Amino acid sequence: xxxxxxxxxxxxxxxxxMLHLDVDMNIEKGQLVTIYGESGAGKTSILRMLAGLMEADxxxxxVNEKHxxxxxxxxxxxxxxxxxxxVFQDYALFPNMTVKENLKFALEKGQDKSIVEELIEFMExxxxxxxxxxxxSGGQKQRVALARALVxxxxxxxxxxxxxxxxxKMRSKLQDYILKVHRKYHLTTLLISxxxxxxxxxxxxxxxxxxxxISKHGKPIDVFSSKQISGKFQFSGEIVQIEKEEIIFIxxxxxxxxxxxxxxxxxxxxxxxxxxxxxxxxxAFNPILRKIN
Amino acid sequence: xxxxxxxxxTIKTHGNISQVKVDLGEVCFCTVIIETPKTASYxxxxxxxxxxxxxxEVIIGKGKQEDNSIQNKVEGKIIEMEKGKILSKVIxxxxxxxxxxxxxxxxxxxxxxEIGTQVCAMxxxxxxxxxx
Numbered sequence: 302x303x304x305x306x307x308x309x310x311x312x313x314x315x316x317x318x319m320l321h322l323d324v325d326m327n328i329e330k331g332q333l334v335t336i337y338g339e340s341g342a343g344k345t346s347i348l349r350m351l352a353g354l355m356e357a358d359x360x361x362x363x364v365n366e367k368h369x370x371x372x373x374x375x376x377x378x379x380x381x382x383x384x385x386x387x388v389f390q391d392y393a394l395f396p397n398m399t400v401k402e403n404l405k406f407a408l409e410k411g412q413d414k415s416i417v418e419e420l421i422e423f424m425e426x427x428x429x430x431x432x433x434x435x436x437x438s439g440g441q442k443q444r445v446a447l448a449r450a451l452v453x454x455x456x457x458x459x460x461x462x463x464x465x466x467x468x469x470k471m472r473s474k475l476q477d478y479i480l481k482v483h484r485k486y487h488l489t490t491l492l493i494s495x496x497x498x499x500x501x502x503x504x505x506x507x508x509x510x511x512x513x514x515i516s517k518h519g520k521p522i523d524v525f526s527s528k529q530i531s532g533k534f535q536f537s538g539e540i541v542q543i544e545k546e547e548i549i550f551i552x553x554x555x556x557x558x559x560x561x562x563x564x565x566x567x568x569x570x571x572x573x574x575x576x577x578x579x580x581x582x583x584x585a586f587n588p589i590l591r592k593i594n
Numbered sequence: 595x596x597x598x599x600x601x602x603x604t605i606k607t608h609g610n611i612s613q614v615k616v617d618l619g620e621v622c623f624c625t626v627i628i629e630t631p632k633t634a635s636y637x638x639x640x641x642x643x644x645x646x647x648x649x650x651e652v653i654i655g656k657g658k659q660e661d662n663s664i665q666n667k668v669e670g671k672i673i674e675m676e677k678g679k680i681l682s683k684v685i686x687x688x689x690x691x692x693x694x695x696x697x698x699x700x701x702x703x704x705x706x707x708e709i710g711t712q713v714c715a716m717x718x719x720x721x722x723x724x725x726x
Contacts (some may be wrong), residue, residue: 455673504715527653530646531634545677549696566649566683569595585628586720 305457305489306328307352309360313513315341321515327490328506330365333483333490335500335521338510344493347510348459352387353380355402366455371389386450386488392442394434400445407452420448423485424478425462440471444478449462451482458483458490465495472496473558476503497525497578501537502557525580534581536561543570554581596652597701597725598645598691605637611682612637614724616645623666625722636726644725649683651721652695655714656705664716668693672711677702686715 305328313320316580322343328334336344344435347354351362353369356377360376362370369378394403406416410483421430424444434442443463460479464472480503483490494500500507501521509524511518517524531533545551551566563581600618602648607613607630614637615622623645631637668687670688682702682720693715 321716530723531625531629532723533628547681548676548683549678564648564650564696566595567694582723584720584723588628 304328304365304565306361307347309352309357311346311350311355311358311360312345313343313346315343317341318413320513323402323498324356324508324510324513324515325513326508327487328489328491330489331487332505333480333492333503334506334508335492335494335504336508336510337494337500342510343513345461346512348387348461348491348493349456351383352385352459353378353383384453385455386453386455388443388446388450388458388460390462390465391433392439394445394449396434399431399433400437402428403434403445404449404452407449409453412453416452416454418427420451421437423482424448435571439467440475443467445474447478447482451486454486456489458488460490460492462493462495469555470523470592472499478501488585496539497537498539498555498557501525525578530580530582531584532587534583536581538579540573540575540579543573543575554579555583596647596649596693598693599644600643600690602639602641602643605631605639608671613719616643616724618645618690621666621668623626623717623722624709624719626719627724632647634670636724646723647714647717647721650695651717652693653716653718654686654695654697654705654707655716656683656711657714659714659716662716665719666717666722667714669712669714672707672713675707675709677701682707684713685709686713688715691697 309327310322313322320343324347336347338344347353350357361373368376369383370376398406404420416575421427427520429441437485465473476499504521507521507524508515536556538554540552541555543550548569552563552565552570553564554561598618598705601614602614603617603622604611604615610628610630611626612630613626615624626707629637634699636643650687670686670692672684674685680697680699681696684695684707
């Protein structure tokens with residue numbers, strides 16, 4: 302049973318001309334879903350309409366059987382009436398406030414303040430709580446932004462490429478924080494992402510958006526391996542290095558936070574370069590298992 | 595990576611495992627995979643399919659290759675060869691297409707492999723993947 306039903310139409314002025322956004326998405330409660338697509342495909346507009354920050358031309362948003370938006374019934378809840386947490390790419394913290402003050406500022410009138418302490422502890426912000434944003438690294442700022450988005454205990458967390466400005470190591474750490482809060486607070490999370498590895502690691506479901514329409518959806522691994530291959534030992538990742546060793550090539554692929562090395566033949570990799578997304582596949586018959594003591 | 599095109603000839607399924615025979619023309623190759631016609635839509639008799647296996651999984655033999663457990667065998671002639679200090683690569687022209695193999699340079703020397711040598715390329719059933 303889908304708990305969030307989204308059906309939205311909106312004409313947008315995109316860089317490439319007029320874009321007609323027309324999407325239909327069903328999201329189950331507790332899922333972490335990704336919207337994946339090129340820039341200008343309409344990803345951010347979907348999140349903004351869901352948050353009530355942008356008006357749809359027509360459509361409906363149904364959350365737990367309740368209308369947040371229904372153009373037919375002329376219902377459109379205000380942003381503050383929707384239980385949503387939003388994290389943007391550019392932190393958006395108040396520079397004149399400390400970390401703790403930033404979190405406190407997000408409290409609703411009369412809300413129990415203990416959530417701020419809880420989030421500071423859970424997000425490991427204790428040592429940073431009295432610092433101002435300018436004294437924080439990009440990763441730390443985004444951790445604060447994530448904590449702040451959770452102060453009002455939202456049901457739905459919207460993440461608009463929150464990790465794209467961070468380096469690979471920091472990104473992987475933040476991904477773990479997002480997964481942690483997603484599970485602890487039983488959130489339904491929508492994440493916009495460009496990174497195949499990130500999508501595979503984090504998402505239960507992916508929607509691929511092309512020119513304002515959902516072109517594919519499903520489990521990330523199924524959607525990305527467009528050509529089905531029978532290898533059961535299968536991962537997707539990004540090429541980080543290609544080295545020639547004698548007559549073979551050794552290709553290093555980043556899968557999640559792990560590097561693997563694959564022996565390849567020249568023809569096999571002739572159309573591949575560093576940065577390309579690849580599927581690494583082997584048969585279930587090859588790997589061995591060893592128990593870690 | 596070796597990639598040969600063929601058509602699915604037979605499928606034998608038990609539990610989650612299937613044994614699939616692919617008609618490649620001159621010979622059939624057999625593979626065992628953890629898929630069934632229920633889990634993989636491409637598993638249909640007559641379907642065009644690609645047989646995929648790595649160069650490192652191709653065993654090379656000279657002379658008659660009868661008394662071994664390898665089911666997939668095809669004869670051919672070495673048409674290209676590259677020798678490194680440790681590893682060597684040979685390309686074999688067979689009736690079902692070109693097959694590349696990586697082997698140690700020691701093995702290549704013991705077998706006295708050179709361009710023009712008649713060899714038999716062999717691949718274990720558990721090393722072959724199928725792809726649409």
